[in-house]
Amino acid sequence: MYNNYKDKLIGFYNKDRRMPTYTEMMSLFGFKSKNAVSRLVDKFIEEGIVSKDHLGRLVADVSFNSIPMLGYVKAGFPTDVAEELSDTINIDDYLINKKGDSYMLTVDGDSMIDAHITDGDMVLVEKTNTAKDGQIVIADVDGEFTMKYFRKKGDKIWLEPANKDFKPIHxxxxxxxTAVVKAVIRKY
Amino acid sequence: MYNNYKDKLIGFYNKDRRMPTYTEMMSLFGFKSKNAVSRLVDKFIEEGIVSKDHLGRLVADVSFNSIPMLGYVKAGFPTDVAEELSDTINIDDYLINKKGDSYMLTVDGDSMIDAHITDGDMVLVEKTNTAKDGQIVIADVDGEFTMKYFRKKGDKIWLEPANKDFKPIHxxxxxxxTAVVKAVIRKY
DNA sequence: CTTGACTGTGAACGCTCGTTCACATATACT
DNA sequence: AGTATATGTGAACGAGCGTTCACAGTCAAG
Incomplete structure (x- = not known):
């Protein structure tokens, strides 16, 4: 019904990265009165598309930044996506826990190939000085940076590549x- | 110098997903006058941290949504990240081209294991009806959905798994x- | 046709916004 | 000490905000 208006609203939000004012919505929607906008906004609020903060400003729903989650590949695409939505996610929120301590690195080399991290992949890492046995870490070993599995048995620690052509690094x-790998991102 | 203020500003932005008003910044920064805020904002604008739109509203710089890109793993972590920043990226913008046509799917099975896409990975796909030879696609073959390499020679088309235990699907x-795979995302 | 529910127009209102004064205080330089 | 510069306070201002009137047109139900 009002999907046309909603699309325009989301379009504005994606372009300007903020919600429009009522005056801006007038021209956006083609109204000549702010009251028409006001009534439309009330509908949006009822539907949960937007909300208002303590100053009366519009706040975008999470769905403005999210993309739909469709379940498993085998299930395929539902004919009407809107009705089948199991969930929506925001990739940033999904991946990033500690914003200030997160960094992206480009992978160089194939030493983690058996963990299915290949040359050219991007890894999202989180700065830290500690890691658990089995985590993939970025570490400084005797002055050289590398990405490997972190191993710890008792008080002995070392690094292990995920590639049988490479040997463990003691x-x-x-x-x-320096950091632990939280996610791998590969773009085609 | 003003990094303390900047951090608070970014903190507010990440929490409320909008820029604060001058009054809000007064309590945020601990000022008792809006003029102090105004002068600080002018500095931010000079530094390019924020800008103003045609209404005088504050607009967050891209860096507010971005995380730092640090180059290659081997280069390791610079001692002073702020000085070494080659770039920052917003993961959403980096991955998503067509917002309305992008979906996330969870991978089921290991038929693409040799392409380093494993069971449980998430794939970001873009809806389309066409694909080029060699692209990874989500397709409906004789009523069943699957993710495979799309192959096309002449007017003959078929699907190829990236796993020698599976056979090509004609x-x-x-x-x-149904869709082409644009990115793979694996979270640890 | 009459009625009522929607939907849009146009104008008015109070409020908070961002801006800009004059002035006080602190720090650094001569 | 004297002066300039930077930094904060406090008050005032016009502008645009979101809200809310009264009123007109449209459409479906009775």
């Missing part, structure tokens, strides 16, 4: 963990 | 492309 001097 | 009745 630190000669030191092994400092 | 359609008996039809092969309809």
């Amino acid at each position: 630190p000669k001097m030191y092994l400092n963990i | 359609p008996k009745m039809y092969l309809n492309i």
Whole structure:
């Protein structure tokens, strides 16, 4: 019914990264009165598409930043996506826990190929000095940075590649963990 | 110098997903006058941290939604990240081209394992009816949905798994492309 | 046709916005 | 000490905000 208006609203939001004012919505929707906008906004609020904060300003619903989650590949695409939506997610929110400590790195080399991280992939890492046995980490071993599995048995720590052509790395001097890998992102 | 203020500003933005008003910034920064805020905002604008739109409203710089890109793993972490930043990216913008036609699917099975897409990975797909030879697609073959390499030689089209345990799929009745895989996302 | 529910117009209102004064205080330089 | 610069306070201002009137046109139900 009002999907046309909603699309225009989302379009504005994606372009300007903020909600429009009522005056802006007048021209956006083609109204000549702010009251028409006001009534439309009330409908949006009822439907949960938008809400208002304590200042009366419009706040975009999470769906403005999200993309639909459709379940498993085998299930395929529902004929009417809108009716089948199991969920929507915001990729940023989904991946990033600690905003200030998150960084992206490009993977160089195939030493983690058996973990299905290939040359050129992007990894999202979170800065930290500690890791658990089995986590994939970025570490500084004797002055060289590398990405490997972190291994810890008792008080012995070392790094292990996920590629049988490479050998485990036992630190000669030191092994400092710089970050742990939280996600892998590959773009085609 | 003003990084403390900047952090608070970014904190507010991440929480409320909008820029604060000058009055809100007064309590946010601990000022008792809007003029102090006004002068601070002018500095922010000079530094390019924020800008103003045609209504005088504050607009967040792209960096508010972005996370730092640090180059290659081997380069490791610069001691002072702020000075070494080659770039920042917004994961959403980086991955998503057509907002309305993008969906997330969870991968089921290991038929694309040799393309380093494993069971449980998430794939970001874009709806389309056409694909080029070699692209990874979601397709409906004779009534069953699957994710495979799309192959096309001349006017012959079929699907190929990236797993030697599986055989190519030649359609008996039809092969309809539903979407192409644009990115793979794996979260640890 | 009459009635009532919608939907849009146009104008008015109070409120908060961002801006801009004059003035006070602190810090640094001569 | 004296002066300039930076930084904060407090008050005032016009402008645009979101809200809310009264009123006109449209459409479906009775």
